[in-house]
Amino acid sequence: MSMPSFNVGILGATGAVGQTFIRLLEDHPWFTVTALAASERSAGKPYREAANWLSGKRMPDAVAELEVTTTEPSEMDCDFVFSGLSSSVAGDVEKAFAEAGFPVISNAKNYRMQEDVPLLIPEVNADHARLVENQDWGSDGFIVTNPNCSTVGLVCALRPLVDAFGVEKVQVTMLQALSGAGYPGVSSLDALGNVIPYIGGEEDKLATEPRKILGQLENGEIRPADMVVSAQCNRVPVRQGHLACISVACTEPVNVTDVTDALESYRSPLTSEDLPSVPDAFLRVMDEVDAPQPLRHVKNGNGMTVSIGRIQECPVNHVKFVALSHNTIRGAAGGAVLNAELLARDGYLSA
Amino acid sequence: MSMPSFNVGILGATGAVGQTFIRLLEDHPWFTVTALAASERSAGKPYREAANWLSGKRMPDAVAELEVTTTEPSEMDCDFVFSGLSSSVAGDVEKAFAEAGFPVISNAKNYRMQEDVPLLIPEVNADHARLVENQDWGSDGFIVTNPNCSTVGLVCALRPLVDAFGVEKVQVTMLQALSGAGYPGVSSLDALGNVIPYIGGEEDKLATEPRKILGQLENGEIRPADMVVSAQCNRVPVRQGHLACISVACTEPVNVTDVTDALESYRSPLTSEDLPSVPDAFLRVMDEVDAPQPLRHVKNGNGMTVSIGRIQECPVNHVKFVALSHNTIRGAAGGAVLNAELLARDGYLSA
Amino acid sequence: MSMPSFNVGILGATGAVGQTFIRLLEDHPWFTVTALAASERSAGKPYREAANWLSGKRMPDAVAELEVTTTEPSEMDCDFVFSGLSSSVAGDVEKAFAEAGFPVISNAKNYRMQEDVPLLIPEVNADHARLVENQDWGSDGFIVTNPNCSTVGLVCALRPLVDAFGVEKVQVTMLQALSGAGYPGVSSLDALGNVIPYIGGEEDKLATEPRKILGQLENGEIRPADMVVSAQCNRVPVRQGHLACISVACTEPVNVTDVTDALESYRSPLTSEDLPSVPDAFLRVMDEVDAPQPLRHVKNGNGMTVSIGRIQECPVNHVKFVALSHNTIRGAAGGAVLNAELLARDGYLSA
Amino acid sequence: MSMPSFNVGILGATGAVGQTFIRLLEDHPWFTVTALAASERSAGKPYREAANWLSGKRMPDAVAELEVTTTEPSEMDCDFVFSGLSSSVAGDVEKAFAEAGFPVISNAKNYRMQEDVPLLIPEVNADHARLVENQDWGSDGFIVTNPNCSTVGLVCALRPLVDAFGVEKVQVTMLQALSGAGYPGVSSLDALGNVIPYIGGEEDKLATEPRKILGQLENGEIRPADMVVSAQCNRVPVRQGHLACISVACTEPVNVTDVTDALESYRSPLTSEDLPSVPDAFLRVMDEVDAPQPLRHVKNGNGMTVSIGRIQECPVNHVKFVALSHNTIRGAAGGAVLNAELLARDGYLSA
Known part of the structure; x- marks a missing residue:
């Protein structure tokens, strides 16, 4: 334009x-x-x-x-x-x-x-x-x-599920990259060969921000989405890319096929014809058994695509999967x- | 003896x-x-x-x-x-x-x-x-x-909760060390600065083994524990120590104080007077906001103690916490x- | 063309x-x-x-x-x-x-x-x-x-010095990337947080290959360059980029200015107009006190430029410096x- | 005592x-x-x-x-x-x-x-x-x-050679651990998967300190050893252990056997009967083709032993070898x- x-x-x-x-x-x-x-x-x-x-x-x-x-x-x-x-x-x-x-x-x-x-x-x-x-x-x-930066990947992955089925409960464990802490950020003596199971303030943001983002604008105000999110956040020795291990309970029972279809068929309302930084794929659902990986897939869509994989049935909630997003670009x-x-x-x- | x-x-x-x-x-x-x-x-x-x-x-x-x-x-x-x-x-x-x-x-x-x-x-x-x-x-x-090796830390941490409250649902995300794959195991090109969100067979073992271990021996046979476990397993670039991010729903509602008390007051039925390899502390509940960490705490109890931290309320289940165990020693x-x-x-x- | x-x-x-x-x-x-x-x-x-x-x-x-x-x-x-x-x-x-x-x-x-x-x-x-x-x-x-792959960076850096001053003795310590060993290559348990001070056959190649490459073609045969090269090769936990710490004695005494000028003024006889994969800069001499670094500079010239830095007087030989080359592209x-x-x-x- | x-x-x-x-x-x-x-x-x-x-x-x-x-x-x-x-x-x-x-x-x-x-x-x-x-x-x-901390390993390894043959020239490339920079020290974003070919002031210390340490006390004053040391210092992503790649020219020509014998037969003038922190072995000469490695051998002698390996002929000087020392204990x-x-x-x- x-x-x-x-x-x-x-x-x-x-x-x-x-x-x-x-x-x-x-x-x-x-x-x-x-x-x-x-x-x-x-x-x-x-x-x-x-x-x-x-x-x-x-x-x-x-x-x-x-x-x-x-x-x-x-x-x-x-x-x-x-x-x-x-x-x-x-x-x-x-x-x-x-x-x-x-x-x-x-x-x-x-x-x-x-x-x-x-x-x-x-x-x-x-x-x-x-x-x-x-x-x-x-x-x-x-x-x-x-x-x-940790909210983004989660919310992008939830959008199609909220639309298709409604989402009630979300359990998420984040494996977050070092660059999320800025520079100099995390000491190499804390990071190398280690996991730190704590990132200040992060779990609270994951509990609150998704509800606002996925909320409805009504009469000029946002009614927060009616879902609960419980997060555990870890710092891992990765340079770029927050990986989210997500389990979801929807309003109605859903299975792996339902969720895969919803994620694969979701089309972003915006394209790169609308806005220059919109990626070709808003979400990319990957089939490989061990994908997505931060090192290999964080640059999907020039860092603007959220990559999803390992969609499985969850015996506690309904389905579980992993989502990867680029924390310093998309995030x-x-x-x-x-x-x-x-x-x-x-x-x-x-x- | x-x-x-x-x-x-x-x-x-x-x-x-x-x-x-x-x-x-x-x-x-x-x-x-x-x-x-x-x-x-x-x-x-x-x-x-x-x-x-x-x-x-x-x-x-x-x-x-x-x-x-x-x-x-x-x-x-x-x-x-x-x-x-x-x-x-x-x-x-x-x-x-x-x-x-x-x-x-x-x-x-x-x-x-x-x-x-x-x-x-x-x-x-x-x-x-x-x-x-x-x-x-x-x-x-x-x-x-x-x-x-990934089952052990989880089950040790659950034992006091099963005894005190009964456990119905367990959601666990594992961050597993490289040594769990043996030697030569994981290629350095896959491991360095990366997370692999898949370990073959591991999620199934976490779904089944805890139910047997925590089951009741009755008339010479084991009746499996009546709980569901849902696991997502990741390989992280850590040498030793599997870190489990755990969320638990008990038979009755429990809060952080209940769970902390149960974990801290639990006494193993065996001591090092009974068996030489029993550690001083079966479980160690840590107060530090960022503990346990694989690098720093995996050797607690000569690798036989399971270290627990970050006990918090979970809005999806009842409580969540992290547990660290030494995968090649205890595990x-x-x-x-x-x-x-x-x-x-x-x-x-x-x- | x-x-x-x-x-x-x-x-x-x-x-x-x-x-x-x-x-x-x-x-x-x-x-x-x-x-x-x-x-x-x-x-x-x-x-x-x-x-x-x-x-x-x-x-x-x-x-x-x-x-x-x-x-x-x-x-x-x-x-x-x-x-x-x-x-x-x-x-x-x-x-x-x-x-x-x-x-x-x-x-x-x-x-x-x-x-x-x-x-x-x-x-x-x-x-x-x-x-x-x-x-x-x-x-x-x-x-x-x-x-x-370890010879290449060294030889590219020596070419201007051989032309300008003659080179008699070269001492080089290589810090070589994991990708040089192929896939799966080095076990993560050997690589992570470690240095392996040995790479099979590599030191011999560094002793012999440069003499042939820098030799003169005379009457259809190559007369090897009259220089000695002594190498110590280490594997370091880096993904891409071999870093060479080089000390050189020339035929005549040379100082830092001489060598810097020779390296900076050297023009490759070929340009990207001749061959599509020739980089803009054959060599790039960097001023920053802590450059070149594998992580940050290995992609200079799309992996075809050899980056040089830290040119200093050497009290044992004449000058010392470091050279970085991309081992799987240029190498x-x-x-x-x-x-x-x-x-x-x-x-x-x-x- | x-x-x-x-x-x-x-x-x-x-x-x-x-x-x-x-x-x-x-x-x-x-x-x-x-x-x-x-x-x-x-x-x-x-x-x-x-x-x-x-x-x-x-x-x-x-x-x-x-x-x-x-x-x-x-x-x-x-x-x-x-x-x-x-x-x-x-x-x-x-x-x-x-x-x-x-x-x-x-x-x-x-x-x-x-x-x-x-x-x-x-x-x-x-x-x-x-x-x-x-x-x-x-x-x-x-x-x-x-x-x-980088001087120590070098000087300990040189002591027997100075005594046996006299040492004139030393070329050393250091691969230094992160802990040498203190805490928080090096940012994880600089360290992970990288080498930094510069450590402020370190090369100068390696040029001057060994001459004083190995100097003669005469009439209450130290006459510095008559040797030149040229160093290139790198920070590598290792937690503990400085690895030195050393090449030495002695006063008289020496070969691998001479040097190996001198290093192996050297006996420290002090034992743990004299001083509690003296290790059993002052130096440990290792035969394995790929030793010493920081990860595996830095704790030799509770971090007080200097480990030496890969003794080879050097065509530029006389011999070359690697020496590993624990930078926060011995160093x-x-x-x-x-x-x-x-x-x-x-x-x-x-x-």
């Missing part, structure tokens, strides 16, 4: 999420990075000096020479901002930008559960974008968030870019 | 499990290794040549010079045998030894589910040992087995040694 | 090297895979069934349905063959293909040191290709080889493809 | 080195930990609260309840102190303790190269202890240091404890 070109700012540009934004936006057809903000320590330096560039791919030239500013609305010349800020500062900074009239497309957790803030996955609950109309920051600004920066694309298409952003 | 000294043979002595038997028996107060058997290829060689010794600790001198024989009953001069054979050969060989009058203490899966064969964990179901009296191999021989060779100790104490073995 | 299209066969198509050939040739402008051969066990099956596909990228559709044949010349319909065979069979099979008139572009070690067989790196010793004219297999066939299948491109351009291959 | 009991303080008690001191001293026959000091943040707390205990073994009970103090001499009630301080603070703090009359047995680098400070390995240069008599802090205090806390034992035996410490 024809689309004006937007100038984009990145809050938290030197961090791991910020760097992923920059990589994903390098050749973006609609968005051009024109402003970068980070902490005082980085402000005033060109980006190539301010950032400890983690990727093996070269830093995009256009960005390398941009001067990093502080996270002040008056410092950033752009149409909207992505926020890769850590939650310790995101609350205040994102509020300031919204009040100054900026659309804020945030990966931080601070506003996710606020009633009038969309917790958005375009293929799952695009209609929730309308919540921004409820926001009032005394300006044209607003905040849109994407879910926690963070890539999800936020997709949110911005949806908002641009639907007229919520102005160039 | 006073105990005669037994001469012990090891079937499959050159394999990973066989080597662990040798290490655990090095200074054993009751058992002395006097016979080693392996495949044709190794037969006739001294053990130090036949075995690709995997441990960093030195091979015990007494064993290094023993000549390896084939797995023929007539070749082995000992009072009973441990079997570390792979399941592809264990069926025939163990039968031959039982028929030749040997007690066979086996780690192989072949006879585990046979009605008259004990599937034994001394602290959990010592009374099942009596099943050997039902066996008839046309000799004084018999077979006793220990459970699959394999160490469990078998403990079984032999029980059988020796109870008079089933003759020196 | 304009080039006819060649039909290509792959010997050892199901192995790790064979699979890499297939991936690299998927969109090749000159070469089309039309024949696949492997062991008896695979023969007669479509490739998608015969191969345990290791890559996370999908198997190319065109190849998936090809029927695998045995490694008989009469079975393969193609203009030339790549050989990814293991050395245990490559000797006989490659000979049979050469005798049957096939050009054989081999990654195996068997014929590398044979006097009339080129040991070829196009950017380093393209003129050695002429050696094939000395071969006489009683047919039009011939054999061309690429070096061992194996990619190197062989480049060799075939050179031979095609120079008229040694017929479509 | 009969020895009074010493009360011992630990500076930097909560850090990784400090924790290793505590573990090694748990059952020490001569030394009892009575005082613990750390940063302001920890001061005033019992040790069990102040320390993030990294080991899987339980914290010794006697230490758990000690109150941590600041690093003020007046706060510590003990006969001497071990210093596990980081170099950023060790300079000032150790000076203050020496001035206050404490013997300081330090693992920090700050005073290692100061002329009158012993850089001590008891089996290598016990006579250097006498240097403390040159120190003048205006008190009875003094400072003794142990070498960098840090264990080496310092051994130094204290030597000083106690020789009357430099007062109870």
Whole structure:
């Protein structure tokens, strides 16, 4: 589709999420990075000096020479901002930008559960974008968030089951990648050859975020989905890719064939003709007995496809299966870019 | 207790499990290794040549010079045998030894589910040992087995809950160590930085073995426990230690305090005064928010203690927690040694 | 350049090297895979069934349905063959293909040191290709080889120094990736969190192959370079990328500036206008204090660039530095493809 | 030998080195930990609260309840102190303790190269202890240091060669463990599946420390050994154990047999009858083609033995081999404890 070109700012540009934004936006057809903000320590330096560039791919030239500013609305010349800020500062900074009239497309957790803030996955609950109309920051600004990196894969896999059968109970054990903790994140002495059966706050997010995302927008408000989710979260020595071992009880009894059909036949309401970052396959159901594996399949759909496998009958609930999603693309920066694309298409952003 | 000294043979002595038997028996107060058997290829060689010794600790001198024989009953001069054979050969060989009058203490899966064969964990179901009296191999021989390495940690943790509350439903996700696959086992190209969400046959064993182990011996037969177990098994890049993420529904509603009390107050019916390999703590309930971890806690109780942590309410079932057990000690060779100790104490073995 | 299209066969198509050939040739402008051969066990099956596909990228559709044949010349319909065979069979099979008139572009070690067989790196010793004219297999066939995966990075880095200063002595410690051992290769129990200070045959290859590759072609024969190479080879838990720690004594004293200039100013005699697989940069000299790293830089130049860093004065020899090369692309299948491109351009291959 | 009991303080008690001191001293026959000091943040707390205990073994009970103090001499009630301080603070703090009359047995680098400070390995240069008599802090205090963790293995392996043949040139490539960087140290995102070919300051220490350690004490001063050492240091994803790939040129030509004999026949001048922490074998020469390996052999001699293997002729120098040492025991806390034992035996410490 024809689309004006937007100038984009990145809050938290030197961090791991910020760097992923920059990589994903390098050749973006609609968005051009024109402003970068980070902490005082980085402000005033060109980006190539301010950032400890983690990727093996070269830093995009256009960005390398941009001067990093502080996270002040008056410092950033752009149409909207992505926020890769850590939650310790995101609350205040994102509020300031919204009040100054900026659309804020945030990966931080601070506003996710606020009633009038969309917790958005375009293929799952695009209609929730309308919540921004409820926001009032005394300006044209607003905040849109994407879910926690461990929530995303689960919710994408549940969407077809909710539609087809209704879902009542979800038991999930997460095996989460190291990159989910940011950089430097987990010490190598804790990670190498080990599992850490705890990730602060993560199990709570899995209990609450899916209910909001899969909830119904009614009279301008979200009625949370009527399901319970119980999660156990582990850190495993994997670089990229959160693997979810999921067991589901539906409203009515379902079997493996029912669920496989529902997952395979589900078609995302959006395609790459609608939004550039939508993958060819929203879900990919894999037949191989030992798939999906983080190492081999995390890049399915350029990191935007959720891969599903090992669908089996569950004698405790109805069915069980595993779902793999890319935690720093679909689960963070890539999800936020997709949110911005949806908002641009639907007229919520102005160039 | 006073105990005669037994001469012990090891079937499959050159394999990973066989080597662990040798290490655990090095200074054993009751058992002395006097016979080693392996495949044709190794037969006739001294053990130090036949075995690709995997441990960093030195091979015990007494064993290094023993000549390896084939797995023929007539070749082995000992009072009973441990079997570390792979399941592809264990069926025939163990039968031959039982028929030749040997007690066979086996780690192989072949006879585990046979009605008259004990599937034994001394602290959990010592009374099942009596099943050997039902066996008839046309000799004084018999077979006793220990459970699959992933079953053990789960069952040990469930024992107090079954006793206190009754257990109806168990959902478990296993994060299993590489050593569980033997040597050479998993290719480094599959393991490093990856998770494989499949281990052949493992989920079935977790569905069936616990029901037998926790079953009641009535009129000389085992009535399986009336519970359902649903498992999802993953291979993770950890050397030693299977971590189980467990959710349990009991016969009556229970909360975190109930379960913590039951686990902490449980006392094994056996102590190290009874059997040398019984650990000080059968279970160890850990308070730290991020424990147990395979790397740090797998050696609790010299690998014989099951470590439990993160006991939480489960909104789907009643409670959830994690349990860690040493897969090659408690879950394999160490469990078998403990079984032999029980059988020796109870008079089933003759020196 | 304009080039006819060649039909290509792959010997050892199901192995790790064979699979890499297939991936690299998927969109090749000159070469089309039309024949696949492997062991008896695979023969007669479509490739998608015969191969345990290791890559996370999908198997190319065109190849998936090809029927695998045995490694008989009469079975393969193609203009030339790549050989990814293991050395245990490559000797006989490659000979049979050469005798049957096939050009054989081999990654195996068997014929590398044979006097009339080129040991070829196009950017380093393209003129050695002429050696094939000395071969006489009683047919039009011939054999061309690429070096061992650990030799390649070293030799590429030495080429500019040999040209500029002469090289007399080379001390090299290799830190080699797991993929260099093929699949399944190294056991995860040996690899994880460990270093193995031994790789069978590797140190010898590093002592001999560079002398041939960097030798002069005189009167149709190669006079080996007059240098000594001493190597110590280690296997490290890295997936891709051999890192060489190199110390060099030149014919005349040289310092860091001399060597940096020589490496930075070196221009490969071939560009991607000549051969499609030639990378933009033959060598890339990196300034960062901690580069190159296998994880981050092995894909420089799509795995065909050799990355160099940490150039320092050496108080024992003259200078020391590290060089990183991709062992399965530049060091194996990619190197062989480049060799075939050179031979095609120079008229040694017929479509 | 009969020895009074010493009360011992630990500076930097909560850090990784400090924790290793505590573990090694748990059952020490001569030394009892009575005082613990750390940063302001920890001061005033019992040790069990102040320390993030990294080991899987339980914290010794006697230490758990000690109150941590600041690093003020007046706060510590003990006969001497071990210093596990980081170099950023060790300079000032150790000076203050020496001035206050404490013997300081330090693992920090700050005073290692100061002329009158012993850089001590008891089996290598016990006579250097006498240097403390040159120190003048205006008190009875003094400072003794142990070498960098990467220096130790190299120097221990060189000692017999220096004695037997003289050593002129040493080329060494280090493959160093993650624990050498302390905790949290290296990020798991940098470490997992990677090699980092740089460790700040390490190559310089390897160039200078061995010359002092292997130097001659003449007229109360050390004349550095007349050898050059050239090092390249890499961080590899291994938990414990620095592996050194070493090539040596001696004063006279030597071959593999000469060197093997010299290493195997070398007897440390000290035994465990002299000092409790002296291992049975100072050096262990291993025959296996692929030994020593960090994972399997780092605990040789309880981490105090240096393991040597792969002795081969070197065409550039004379011989090459690999040496493995435990970086946090022999190379840090264990080496310092051994130094204290030597000083106690020789009357430099007062109870």
